[in-house]
């Protein structure tokens with residue numbers, strides 16, 4: 001089979017990083033990756049804007065506010081392109097919706113915009129935001145936010161992409177598999193993890209790219225060690241990214257990865273070496 005086509009749909013420019021190592025592995029394998037951000041993220045972590053907006057209305061400088069927003073949106077777009085480039089991803093798209101709050105009610109065209117992208121890209125895999133609001137599955141915010149709304153929009157778009165419309169120029173399409181990044185779930189809810197140990201440095205580099213969000217090299221290093229290291233530790237490797245499946249696949253039979261089989265008769269010492277990335281038998 002020719003390479004897989006993967007479509008990542010995100011609320012903000014930073015969100016794709018939660019599975020960027022996995023995307024990097026697929027790009028290196030010859031697969032095609034498209035990254036979409038529903039918003040430019042202009043109102044997220046925008047310190048200068050917060051300072052100006054904290055002033056009484058008559059003391060605010062509207063020209064400065066407009067300039068801050070233009071600069072910040074440009075900076076975010078540059079950061080996203082730079083971070084994607086670290087993983088060899090060149091098809092990067094930012095849709096023109098405003099964040100905080102991005103909702104389907106405010107942006108009724110968003111579902112159709114995503115449907116268009118799905119019909120064009122024809123992804124084998126869609127990775128999108130968790131659509132679960134509360135409880136064991138999903139964000140603990142207990143309220144709708146940009147992420148869950150993006151999850152709703154993309155799942156609705158995927159559903160509608162499989163239904164024909166008279167005005168369609170492209171044939172309908174049904175996405176075979178949809179996943180959500182594991183960062184939005186509890187560890188025992190994960191369906192699988194991808195070993196991204198070889199992409200750890202790239203993940204740190206990508207995290208440090210988001211200067212607009214106050215990320216320093218030290219912050220990036222620490223965050224990746226703790227989060228990717230946690231997923232890795234509990235899945236038997238140094239660094240990993242977790243995923244949750246939208247629904248179970250139909251499989252031809254039970255398939256186990258070679259990496260798992262090779263651990264069947266591994267010694268305790270070898271396992272420890274694998275966890276810390278050192279040589280040894």
Ligand SMILES: [Zn+2]
Nearest residue numbers: 011012015147
């Ligand atoms: Zn986000």
